[in-house]
Amino acid sequence: MEEYMIEASNLTKRFGDLEVFKDITVNVKKGEVLCIIGPSGSGKSTFLRCLNHLEEINGGKIVIEGEALDPKDKKQIRNLTTKMGMVFQQFNLFPHMTVLQNLMEAPLVVKKEDKAVVLERAKKLINKVGLGDKMDYYPSKLSGGQKQRVAIARALAMNPDIMLFDEPTSALDPELVGEVLTVMKDLANEGMTMVVVTHEMGFAKEVADRVIFMDGGKIVEEGKPADIFSNPKEVRTKAFLEKVLM
């Protein structure tokens, strides 16, 4: 039996009368990089946000590392979400803290870790994303690409087993996309389990182990990137790829 990090079975999500997606089942293996692509409004971001309970599901079941998420048990949800690092489209760095403080706050406050240990790890991570000279800067002094690299480092500072990326490069100027993707590629090569909602088809093609194409709240097609990109079976996948790859 394979070891799944995430088992999401028959998930359904509604906003009022609007059904965002229905009956979605996705399993993610340890070390797997899963990319979710699709037109905007297809429900892919909402699906990702359901995985760490930023959105509550209306049906189905989420199991993280073998433990079922219980929406009523706040403590358990907090515990499970700390196993998942989340990177947002809009970075969401804490503006009143320096880069270093942004990384250290959650390990210190949430996990009550030792300060010296956290400091060392935070410095290592900041160097890893190439911002060693910016440790004491406030986010407002950084470029978008730098902010997103800090956001990735901040998520990693919690020592997560899984990383969730919600369109991490969509808010960036085109020339800054590369530096963020490089960090993500390194992470994938180190064996991190990753779920990436993205419009970067090049990244999906190169890094993903599996690609899911979502449209209209459903999984239309899924498979290896080579198959999806060069040989899509579904008409809708074909149409979408033709549009974005031009």
Next chain:
Amino acid sequence: MDTDIIIRTLPVLLKGCVMTVELTVITLVLGTVLGILFALMRLLSNVVLSQISNFYTWIIRGTPMLLQLFFFYYGLPSVGIRMTPFQAAVIGLGLNSGAYMAEIIRGGILSIDKGQFEAAKALGFSYTETMQKIILPQTFKVIIPPVGNEFITILKDTSLVSTIAMVELMRSAQQMYASTFKPIEIFATAAVLYLIMTTVFTTIFSVYEKKLSVY
């Protein structure tokens, strides 16, 4: 203009100033604590707590402060609750500024980007930790100008407690006027003293605002 009168009454007026500052500072502390408490209550999904906060703000903001002070000092003794002028003044002023501060703080919290709450939640922060470490520190920066405004209003509003036998600057000025019949000298001096105090407060606030503008 009789400068001699000013010099002779100044010690009494200065003593009044001390009480004015004392009342202002106590009111600020009380108002800030109440303000944070009621702002958070109002934002909770718990309907009862949220409505209590709503009701409090509605009553306090919707009635004159002078009436509230009279109610505490002259009204409550008839149901057996007796207060010294100082107690009545502190409670009246504190409850009053608490209501205004609650609205200022609530507005400040609502102005913080939703992404900050989400990032904190994704990192595992509890609601209390999120408020304490992430949201309120950012709120403080946003609300400094309106809070500065509120502080100055409080300082001037302390003059209202002169009506409930509290001897602060306004009351001292009235007493000096009654014994000297020199209204111009006395009230002009009191006005200058109020101006000095509000100026000091304003300066402290702008220094604090500059300090926080590093990010």
